[in-house]
Amino acid sequence: MTASKSVQVCFFRNVLRVHDNQSLFHALKAKPDADILPVVCLDPRMTDISILKNQGDNPVPKTWFFKLDRTKGFRSKFYYESIMDLKQQLVKRGSDLMILYGRPEEVFPRLEKYLSTKKYQLENVHAPKEYAYEELLVEKALSKSMKGNVKYYHDSMMVHPDDLDFAGERTYKVYTHFRKRIEKMDHPVRAPLDIPEKLPAFPEAVWDFEHAKDGFKDLEALYKDIHVKKDSRSAFPWKGGEQSALDRLNSYVFKTHAVDEYKHTRNGMIGTEYSTKFSAFLAHGCLSPRLIWHQMDKFNQQRKRKRSVKAGGDDDGIYWVRFELLWRDFFRYLVEGYGSRVFMLHGFRNMEKSELAKEDDKKQVDNKPKPKNSYTDKVWKSNDDQFNKWCNGQTGTPFVDACMRELLYTGFLNNRGRQNVASYLAKDLEIDWRIGAEYFESMLLDHDVHSNYGNWQYVAGVGCDPREGFRHFNIIKQGKDYDPDGDYIKLWCPELEHLPTHFIHCPWLMTKEDQTKYKCQIGRDYPEPMALFDTWIKHYPAAATNGAITNYFQDNKKKVKTEKK
Numbered sequence: 001m002t003a004s005k006s007v008q009v010c011f012f013r014n015v016l017r018v019h020d021n022q023s024l025f026h027a028l029k030a031k032p033d034a035d036i037l038p039v040v041c042l043d044p045r046m047t048d049i050s051i052l053k054n055q056g057d058n059p060v061p062k063t064w065f066f067k068l069d070r071t072k073g074f075r076s077k078f079y080y081e082s083i084m085d086l087k088q089q090l091v092k093r094g095s096d097l098m099i100l101y102g103r104p105e106e107v108f109p110r111l112e113k114y115l116s117t118k119k120y121q122l123e124n125v126h127a128p129k130e131y132a133y134e135e136l137l138v139e140k141a142l143s144k145s146m147k148g149n150v151k152y153y154h155d156s157m158m159v160h161p162d163d164l165d166f167a168g169e170r171t172y173k174v175y176t177h178f179r180k181r182i183e184k185m186d187h188p189v190r191a192p193l194d195i196p197e198k199l200p201a202f203p204e205a206v207w208d209f210e211h212a213k214d215g216f217k218d219l220e221a222l223y224k225d226i227h228v229k230k231d232s233r234s235a236f237p238w239k240g241g242e243q244s245a246l247d248r249l250n251s252y253v254f255k256t257h258a259v260d261e262y263k264h265t266r267n268g269m270i271g272t273e274y275s276t277k278f279s280a281f282l283a284h285g286c287l288s289p290r291l292i293w294h295q296m297d298k299f300n301q302q303r304k305r306k307r308s309v310k311a312g313g314d315d316d317g318i319y320w321v322r323f324e325l326l327w328r329d330f331f332r333y334l335v336e337g338y339g340s341r342v343f344m345l346h347g348f349r350n351m352e353k354s355e356l357a358k359e360d361d362k363k364q365v366d367n368k369p370k371p372k373n374s375y376t377d378k379v380w381k382s383n384d385d386q387f388n389k390w391c392n393g394q395t396g397t398p399f400v401d402a403c404m405r406e407l408l409y410t411g412f413l414n415n416r417g418r419q420n421v422a423s424y425l426a427k428d429l430e431i432d433w434r435i436g437a438e439y440f441e442s443m444l445l446d447h448d449v450h451s452n453y454g455n456w457q458y459v460a461g462v463g464c465d466p467r468e469g470f471r472h473f474n475i476i477k478q479g480k481d482y483d484p485d486g487d488y489i490k491l492w493c494p495e496l497e498h499l500p501t502h503f504i505h506c507p508w509l510m511t512k513e514d515q516t517k518y519k520c521q522i523g524r525d526y527p528e529p530m531a532l533f534d535t536w537i538k539h540y541p542a543a544a545t546n547g548a549i550t551n552y553f554q555d556n557k558k559k560v561k562t563e564k565k
């Protein structure tokens with residue numbers, strides 16, 4: 001009787017790359033003569049595989065509360081491209097990729113059983129560690145169904161949790177404390193792991209497992225079924241996949257040195273170079289955050305840069321990219337610490353309700369007035385009409401509409417834009433922030449549950465933010481600051497292209513004559529504003545109001561809901 005051949009499974013769950021892949025590294029180390037089986041498993045709870053008739057009856061997956069489609073075309077396309085590229089990377093190294101469909105906790109035990117009939121022994125599954133609530137449920141179910149035979153590795157974090165001395169505070173609640181803690185460390189980020197150019201044999205017998213042979217064909221069918229148009233205005237025109245990610249890293253750091261300008265350009269609204277555009281690659285695990293960190297070190301060394309700029313100063317682009325990448329880790333730690341609170345209306349802060357109440361009580365003893373806790377008293381609204389107009393870039397507020405149209409047509413929006421549209425929905429309209437977060441989840445190329453829900457909570461004032469009141473963005477001021485000439489607005493709202501700068505952020509101030517002159521009838525060519533706020537008035541350009549607001553805003557005050565803030 002021949003002995004079984006050992007197989008180590010490397011499960012590429014949300015880490016779709018070969019470089020610095022911890023699961024692959026450990027699978028390779030586990031048993032030197034074992035075969036390595038790289039597997040991707042498309043989970044119908046996360047990915048829409050409803051068109052594949054040979055893979056069972058799988059409904060379109062929906063978001064947590066509002067049941068929006070979980071993954072729209074942009075992200076699916078990027079995801080499939082990333083898997084196709086991963087297969088190529090593995091084939092180049094003499095291996096291959098098995099693409100399976102179904103719930104991992106059901107598929108893997110069947111695979112194990114199948115392998116045993118082919119004289120293979122599935123020794124271990126190696127997989128990246130998850131932090132978010134739903135993903136952890138899958139992780140637990142998988143561990144259970146594989147009888148504890150799954151090993152998890154912290155692969156998506158930049159700073160490994162074991163390297164952080166949390167000094168008794170496992171979950172930092174304030175970003176600055178977290179960042180400062182890390183900045184004190186000598187070597188906060190581990191070096192990327194070396195993966196050999198040649199990988200061990202791929203166990204060919206597995207192609208006969210269930211529909212494994214059809215895996216790639218099915219993926220191509222899913223890819224062909226995506227109907228999203230390329231938009232030449234997109235700030236993010238890249239393909240998914242490790243190769244594309246590495247090209248972008250190389251270009252942004254070593255070729256164009258755009259990283260040097262990051263601090264000054266990151267809020268730019270038009271074009272590909274103003275910020276790193278690493279987010280979608282990071283979200284799909286096509287790019288290792290640790291590699292980014294170390295490549296930036298290499299860049300510094302290669303140029304033997306004289307640090308005439310103070311590290312952390314305004315000119316130190318590398319410092320600021322790292323600063324932002326630490327936000328990404330921070331939200332992972334928060335989500336890990338607070339579990340399903342990430343999806344809850346009262347957010348992470350609700351956990352602190354009792355602590356806040358204690359604080360309030362203390363202050364009362366001192367005879368100080370009891371501070372109002374705006375998080376717990378807040379009444380969140382629901383308004384389908386306003387929400388739909390927001391999604392479609394038809395609110396009648398140009399800066400919001402331009403941002404929302406970019407998101408709708410490309411699946412991407414820069415950080416400044418995201419902050420503004422989130423603040424408009426949650427703080428101006430006071431609509432339940434979760435529907436906005438779920439819409440982002442549906443649309444974003446780079447959706448990452450930690451960063452998305454974490455940032456939404458932050459903007460909505462229910463997250464871990466000591467400066468809650470300051471996140472209320474004044475859309476008119478922000479528009480003037482970040483799109484002073486209205487170029488971005490005109491790019492996405494071409495119906496406003498003839499407007500002079502002083503009307504571009506507040507077209508409702510145009511008189512009937514202005515509207516004729518600038519070829520834009522409000523209510524016909526461009527929507528009437530669905531809401532106006534008194535706080536905006538002081539930021540209207542003087543040339544638009546002529547010193548007094550006597551035009552559209554005034555005339556239509558009864559028609560348009562005006563809210564006092």
Ligand SMILES: Cc1cc2nc3c(=O)[nH]c(=O)nc-3n(C[C@H](O)[C@H](O)[C@H](O)COP(=O)(O)OP(=O)(O)OC[C@H]3O[C@@H](n4cnc5c(N)ncnc54)[C@H](O)[C@@H]3O)c2cc1C
Nearest residue numbers: 275276277278279324325328415418419447448451452455
């Ligand atoms: C309401 C809202 C929702 C968001 N949803 C997501 C999301 O689903 N996925 C996502 O990756 N980012 C999200 N962000 C953060 C940020 O907007 C994007 O990471 C950034 O715009 C991506 O562009 P970039 O890669 O060019 O970023 P850069 O400015 O070049 O930053 C470099 C990297 O740092 C990280 N980063 C930057 N800003 C943040 C931040 N505020 N929070 C966490 N990480 C950050 C990202 O990984 C980014 O790729 C959200 C922000 C807001 C305000």
